[in-house]
Amino acid sequence: MPRAPVAAARSFCRCIAAGAALLLAALALPAGAGDLDKADLARRFQPPLHVGDKLSDIPAWPITSELEPEAGPVAYAFESIDLAPIPGFEGTPMNLLVSIDRKGNFMDVALIRQHEPVFLSGLGEGPLRDFLAQYANKSLKQEITVSSLYGNTRSGAGGNRVVLDGVSKATASVRIVNQTVLSSALAVARARLGFAAPADKGPLAEVRSDVFEKRSFAELLASGAIGRLHLSNGELEKRFAGSEGAGVDAEALARPDDTCIDLYVAYLNAPTIGRAILGDAGHADLMRRLEPGQHAWWVASAGRDAFIDDGFTRGTVPARLAFSQGGAPVELRDLDLSPLPPDGAPPLNAALVLRVPPMSGVDPASPLRFELSFTRAKGSMLPVLTQRSAHLDYQAPEALFHRPAAPLPDWLLAWQDRATELAIITVALLLLSLVLARPRWMSVSAGRLKLFRLGFLAFTLAYLGWHAQGQLSIVQITGAVKSLAAGAGLKSFLYDPVSLLLIGFTLLSFVLWGRGTFCGWLCPFGALQEFTALLARALRVPELKFPARLGDLLDRGRFVILAALVALAAVAPGWAEKGVEIEPFKTAITVGFDRSAPFVAYAVGLLILGGLYYKFFCRYLCPLGAAMVLGGKLRVLDWLPRRKECGQPCQTCRHRCTYDAIEKSGAIRYDRCFQCLDCVGIYHDDKRCAPIMLMRKRELKGQAGTTSGPAHDR
Structure with missing residues (x-):
């Protein structure tokens, strides 16, 4: 029989309004700034390294070396919470001290503080510190991912991809750690090391080194593989029209149709172009000089003007030539080679091989712009300078490249790695939904119902709980509210696909059947309690019951505990992290009783009580169950x-x-x-x-x- 949806919603709101208001107001706290100062870092970096003052444009400390006094910063150190405050499983960002050298290699990643429940007192911080130690000597130029301990732990490793060993029972947490490390390090690398911002259109194109066709200079020019900007004297004069630079160049006025400059540009990494311009030996020498991810172009000019001046210094940036992609300027620097004129090329007055920095983010297959500036002076004593420019838009042929598939985000890798588990759990949830939606056939036979229920609870305990780590917890609720209140969103939940699937199903079940779907069928610790009770009955241990009035009073205990945890999270988050240990889930399910004696004794004690008083913890102590009761107020059907x-x-x-x-x-x-x-x-x-x-x-x-x-x- 349906209940009025409006009445159900009102009932739900009345039950949670006060607690939600308190939680949202009190937990709307900032993630917090860094924990360290210069003196703290100085103790961590010993001579010959020295820590400089914190930078003003980005929260990082430059590290200099006595061995290279003129080299400037040789490394940078920074706290991850200042650059990537990504909420963890509990809703609070962790803080790591990350140091990278000037080439983008990790020197060290050290733990400052963290709030992940599994590392606080479950597994301890040892496995987390071991995980962080793997970053040393890895490079930001590599694709760094975390292995899944649920499938092939080294799937996809090799080449430019590095796969770090994960931590059993903490897969979601270490994926968040990896995202925190990479996001904070890349922020510094982009600001200080010249790393490009992330591409908007997926991975950068890669040169097909296996593609080579022997082409002449004329053929490359006709196909667009060599770009050309032609500017006559008259066209240049038009650019200065109406300015102080107009009419200054007598030769341009006298011979307007003559060539002022022909600017040639060609991408050299591609063998078809590079070998035609530099020759086989020259191209091979160039590729040996270039670092991975570095690109080079041949730039030359013909005519009465050249793109470099007589005073140009080799190995520097040509002052008159600007280079950009998508509106973002990129430095082009001379590689100090002396390329000979290619066969079939017109008479050239200048030719250079120019390269961009490694990890510049330039996509060699996408449109590029080369802009050449012209400056004219009027007057001799205090000349008035006027500048104009012309540009060449260049794009190397697409056939010379291939575009790799975009790497999956770390959270999606987690879903991919656990696809089999998710499929099995989804089938189980569909089966449970069918039984709850049409319960008559299953329940009319007491034997059939008992067999199904015990089988499903065994699946919940062994597979969903111990294997798939699908035990929901009050920590997820407080963590979600903390993240939302801090404006951080709920992206961290994506790293734990099993829990997210269960959360989604549980929310749906609130509306259809109420709170009992999760508590009665999908809670691994609840299943463990039920098996404990069956064992007690088999051992002829009598089942005890509290008097009705006392039972009603104890029933309110879980709501008191829920409110207390909310209040602690508001005023004393550190105590709240300890308070959530009232849930034995971490001990009994997450780490499988592999904890210190007090925690194991507490969990076992609750199970013994559950053997005497049926589901003692669920009915009288569980704060998650109290939250489920509140969610169950959304139920619209009286379906029993x-x-x-x-x-x-x-x-x-x-x-x-x-x-x-x-x-x-x-x-x-x-x-x-x-x-x-x-x-x-x-x-x-x-x-x-x-x-x-x-x-x-x-x-x-x-x-x-x-x-x-x-x-x-x-």
């Missing part, structure tokens, strides 16, 4: 069937409900219901449902009376 005789007078279902979720009136208390489906089976079973049994008895009596009547008359 009831008869008018339920509770009046029949009490069969109430007495058999181990969760005390049925009132004396026969009404279902959905906030206590774990959706075991026992009452649904009783409702449909003519051997267990008293109203059906009574109705059948009356029918049989009626049939007996009808049969005996005629015989009596006779």
Whole structure:
């Protein structure tokens, strides 16, 4: 029977309004600035290295060396939280001290502070520090990813790709660590080391070294492989028209149709072009000189003007030539080669091989702009200088390149790595949905329902919990609110696809069936408690029950705990991190009881209590369960069937409900219901449902009376 959606929403809002307001207001805290100062860094970098003052344009400290006093900074050190405050699993960014050298190689990544639950007291910080140690000597020029411990841990490694070993039971956390390290390091590299901003159109094109066709200079020019800018004297004069530079060049005025300059440009990395311009030996020598990711162009000129002046110094940047791509200027520097004129080329007055810095981000297959400036002076004592420019748009032929597939973002790699697990869990969720949507066939047979339920709970505990690490926790709720309040979004959830799948399904189940879908079927620790209770009954341990009034009082305990954790998160986050240990999930499920004795004793103690008092933790202590109850207020269906005789007078279902979720009136208390489906089976079973049994008895009596009547008359 449907409930009014508006009434359900109002009920939900009344239950959570105060707590949500407190949580949102109190957790709207900044992520926090860095923790270190110059003195702290000086203790970490010993001579001959010295730490300079923190830079004003980017929060990083330059590191100089006594061995290279004139070299400027040889490295940079910075705190990740200043540059990439990415929320972790708990909602708070971690802080790492990252140092990179001037070539973009990692010197070290050190842990300053972190709040990941699995590293606080579960696995400890040792595995995290071991993970961070892998960055040393890796380069930002490489594609650095984290292995999945759920599949082929070295899949895709090789070439320019580096795969770091992950941490078992902390896969999502270390992927967030990797994103934090790379994002912060790239921010510094772009600001100080000349690394380009990320490309908007995917990976940069790569030269096809296997493609070579012998072409003449004329053929390359005709195909566009060599670009040409032709500027006559008259065309240049028009550019100065109306300025102080007009009419200054007598030769241009006298012979306007003559060539002022022909500017030639060619991309040299591609063998078809480079070998035609430089020759086979010259091209091979060039490629040996270039670093990975570095590109070079041949630039030459003919005519009465040259693109370089007589005072040009080899190895420097040509003052008159500017180079850009997509509006972003890039430095072109002379490689100090002396290329001979190519066969078939016109008489040249200047020719240079110019290169861009490594990791410049230039896409050699995309349009480029070469801009040549012209300066004229009017007057001799205090000349008035006027400058104009002309540009050549150049694009090397696409056939000389191939474009690699865009690398998947780290979070999507997590989904890809766990595709098999996600498929298995999705099938299980669909099966559970089918059973809950059409429960009659499964539940009418007590034996069939018991077999299915125990099988599904075994799957939840062993596969979903211990294997797939799919135990939801109150930490995810407080972490999500913290992230939203800090304006950081919920992207960190993408790194844990199993949990995100369960969260999405649980939110949907709130609307359809209420809170019991997760608590009764999908909580690994809840499943462990249920098996503990079965073991206790098998050992003839009696099941105890609290008096009704005391049970109602204890039932409110989990809401008190939830409110306390919210308050602690608001005023004392450090204590909140300790307070969430009231959940034994990390001990029993995440690390499989591999923790220190106090935590193991606590978890085992709760299981023992669960053997005596059915699902003791779930019903009386679980803050996540309290949050689930609040979410269950969104339920729009009263989907568990009831008869008018339920509770009046029949009490069969109430007495058999181990969760005390049925009132004396026969009404279902959905906030206590774990959706075991026992009452649904009783409702449909003519051997267990008293109203059906009574109705059948009356029918049989009626049939007996009808049969005996005629015989009596006779």
